[in-house]
Amino acid sequence: MSDQSLELKGSLFPLSVLSCPDLSLNALQQQLQQKLAQAPAFFYQAPIVLNLTEVEQAPDFDAIKQLFNELNLVLVGVCGANSSIKQQAQRAGLAALQLGKDAKTVKATDTAETPRQTTLVTNNVAVPMDSRIIEQTVRSGQQVYAKGADLVVKGTVGAGAEVIADGNIHIYGTLRGKAIAGAGGDSSKRIFCYNLQAELVSIAGNYWLSESLQGSFWGKPCCIKLQDDQLVLAELV
Amino acid sequence: MAKIIVVTSGKGGVGKTTSSAAIGTGLALKGHKTVIIDFDIGLRNLDLIMGCERRVVYDFVNVINGEANLKQTLIKDKRIDNLFILPASQTRDKDALTKDGVERVLNELAKDFDFILCDSPAGIEAGAMMALYFADEAIVVTNPEVSSVRDSDRILGMLSSKSRRAEQGQDSIKEHLLLTRYNPERVEKGEMLSVDDVKEILSIDLVGVIPESQAVLNASNSGQPVILDKDSDAGQAYLDTVERLLGENVPFRFLTVEKKGLLKRIFGG
Numbered sequence: 001m002s003d004q005s006l007e008l009k010g011s012l013f014p015l016s017v018l019s020c021p022d023l024s025l026n027a028l029q030q031q032l033q034q035k036l037a038q039a040p041a042f043f044y045q046a047p048i049v050l051n052l053t054e055v056e057q058a059p060d061f062d063a064i065k066q067l068f069n070e071l072n073l074v075l076v077g078v079c080g081a082n083s084s085i086k087q088q089a090q091r092a093g094l095a096a097l098q099l100g101k102d103a104k105t106v107k108a109t110d111t112a113e114t115p116r117q118t119t120l121v122t123n124n125v126a127v128p129m130d131s132r133i134i135e136q137t138v139r140s141g142q143q144v145y146a147k148g149a150d151l152v153v154k155g156t157v158g159a160g161a162e163v164i165a166d167g168n169i170h171i172y173g174t175l176r177g178k179a180i181a182g183a184g185g186d187s188s189k190r191i192f193c194y195n196l197q198a199e200l201v202s203i204a205g206n207y208w209l210s211e212s213l214q215g216s217f218w219g220k221p222c223c224i225k226l227q228d229d230q231l232v233l234a235e236l237v
Numbered sequence: 238m239a240k241i242i243v244v245t246s247g248k249g250g251v252g253k254t255t256s257s258a259a260i261g262t263g264l265a266l267k268g269h270k271t272v273i274i275d276f277d278i279g280l281r282n283l284d285l286i287m288g289c290e291r292r293v294v295y296d297f298v299n300v301i302n303g304e305a306n307l308k309q310t311l312i313k314d315k316r317i318d319n320l321f322i323l324p325a326s327q328t329r330d331k332d333a334l335t336k337d338g339v340e341r342v343l344n345e346l347a348k349d350f351d352f353i354l355c356d357s358p359a360g361i362e363a364g365a366m367m368a369l370y371f372a373d374e375a376i377v378v379t380n381p382e383v384s385s386v387r388d389s390d391r392i393l394g395m396l397s398s399k400s401r402r403a404e405q406g407q408d409s410i411k412e413h414l415l416l417t418r419y420n421p422e423r424v425e426k427g428e429m430l431s432v433d434d435v436k437e438i439l440s441i442d443l444v445g446v447i448p449e450s451q452a453v454l455n456a457s458n459s460g461q462p463v464i465l466d467k468d469s470d471a472g473q474a475y476l477d478t479v480e481r482l483l484g485e486n487v488p489f490r491f492l493t494v495e496k497k498g499l500l501k502r503i504f505g506g
Contacts, residue, residue, distance in 0.1 A: 137440055139394025140387050141361075156440060158390040176438070 288460020445478030
């Protein structure tokens with residue numbers, strides 16, 4: 001037994017990044033209110049990161065924090081700021097985050113004809129992968145592992161091939177090889193396939209060999225899940 | 238631009254060399270300048286099937302090592318214009334092939350040939366990988382039985398991941414399925430996989446079905462590519478295959494059991 005009472009671990013969270021070239025309080029308030037009116041529930045108490053890539057003068061961070069509070073948003077930090085603005089933001093109790101790669105491409109529209117607009121983009125500062133898609137057939141001897149993700153195979157999984165995912169597995173062709181879902185131990189994961197002729201299926205370590213699968217679902221569309229530590233086959237539709 | 242076609246299978250003994258010889262000869266018969274390269278270093282066979290075993294002076298490995306030039310090494314077929322053979326070395330092993338060396342030879346051949354046919358050794362080791370690495374198209378020779386089909390599936394995986402086209406992100410290798418030793422009678426009895434079974438498992442386009450035939454063995458023993466035996470079913474099937482490879486639309490033959498006539502039934506056929 002360890003007597004550890006404190007643990008620090010790195011983790012990834014999706015955060016919304018707000019880009020707005022005009023950070024004067026009035027303009028910001030007006031545009032945010034407009035935006036929030038479109039989906040008030042969606043952004044309720046949402047953690048927001050302020051993108052300051054295009055900002056040259058430090059805004060009044062305390063006032064902005066106050067404004068966000070009033071609008072039921074939580075300002076957690078800034079990104080893309082130059083060093084002097086960053087310091088001021090940190091002094092105001094905000095985290096200085098590093099801009100995700102694709103966040104850079106998000107720009108607020110700023111042209112003479114259109115009024116300035118606030119773009120609020122749900123943008124993953126660090127992008128967690130959620131599914132991996134294989135476009136072709138997985139051939140004998142090939143192995144595909146979708147780490148921390150679902151796996152979608154558009155083709156067939158050949159005999160002697162292995163498809164493994166920490167998440168669910170979807171196979172739109174015939175499953176002749178091995179399919180291992182919930183490889184990380186998650187017993188809620190499932191395997192879906194269009195034609196079941198598998199060598200082995202496994203969910204969270206519970207597996208069945210081909211012999212046990214030779215029932216009414218052999219060669220048919222099928223969904224495999226775990227129920228009370230037992231694999232269960234069910235109709236796909 | 239020369240087209241490089243690898244004839245491969247994974248499994249041994251399914252008819253790669255027979256098919257290489259027949260298809261290469263067929264391409265030359267159709268007027269395309271063709272060279273067949275024997276990649277089976279150490280187990281040289283192509284020269285026997287082509288009937289030129291007594292004319293081998295230098296070999297593929299000699300060319301790679303710069304001990305001979307291509308002109309000295311290529312064996313011109315005596316029957317057909319436009320047909321050349323680059324024999325394998327019988328005394329060396331597969332490690333004698335280097336990627337740079339093979340590329341150099343292929344580039345030089347590409348200058349004046351229309352088709353370069355690479356007769357791959359069995360297996361999935363260095364020799365087979367070298368034969369398929371530079372290919373533009375692949376003929377996957379498969380027998381209608383489960384182990385051959387599985388090995389073909391494995392090779393298809395290699396083609397789509399280990400070839401130059403795959404590594405450089407170019408268009409993938411065009412894959413053709415060639416089913417050999419097909420016996421419709423045994424398929425009907427359920428002793429053999431059918432064309433449709435194999436097509437379904439491998440899911441690639443079918444380029445030819447060669448019936449199991451005594452003519453193949455006779456041809457091999459006499460050093461005559463079976464495609465030259467125009468009266469035989471196998472020879473005709475290979476000719477169809479070559480035409481399909483060249484983009485013609487030819488109906489498949491020899492897929493069903495031939496009904497024996499009354500006289501044949503009485504007197505045996």
